[in-house]
Amino acid sequence: MREGYGSGDHGTLADRVAGRAGGEDPSVVATPVTPARHCRVAGEPSLLVEWCRTERGWEGRVVSVVWIDAVGWATVARWLPAADIEPVP
Incomplete structure (x- = not known):
């Protein structure tokens, strides 16, 4: 036994x-392998950190560094439809 x-x-x-x-x-x-992947959103480099299936289809949580007037560079995290996320080889 x-x-x-x-x-x-x-x-x-x-x-x-x-x-x-x-x-x-x-x-x-x-060391665990990170699920984060490099990607592009509207041609800008970003980091895909999570996927979620919704009623509308797959969405990815993307972190980007963007220029915001009167503020400067800022980190923005947002959920976007999979069609808006371009993989980077």
């Missing part, structure tokens, strides 16, 4: 929570 958590090929529960697979050096912690 198996012995509960951590007895399989995936390591202990502590290893899995720490992002390590079974048998790896416990001092090495895996």
Whole structure:
């Protein structure tokens, strides 16, 4: 009979929570891959940080740095339709 958590090929529960697979050096912690992706919105460079499915279709949360008169450069986060977001290879 198996012995509960951590007895399989995936390591202990502590290893899995720490992002390590079974048998790896416990001092090495895996770095998660960020979901953020470079993109363009209206030709300007931006960062896509999240997707959401809505009644209207897919939308992405995009962070951009824009020039606002009388303020200067500002960071703007907004939800945009997928059609407005251009991927950058």
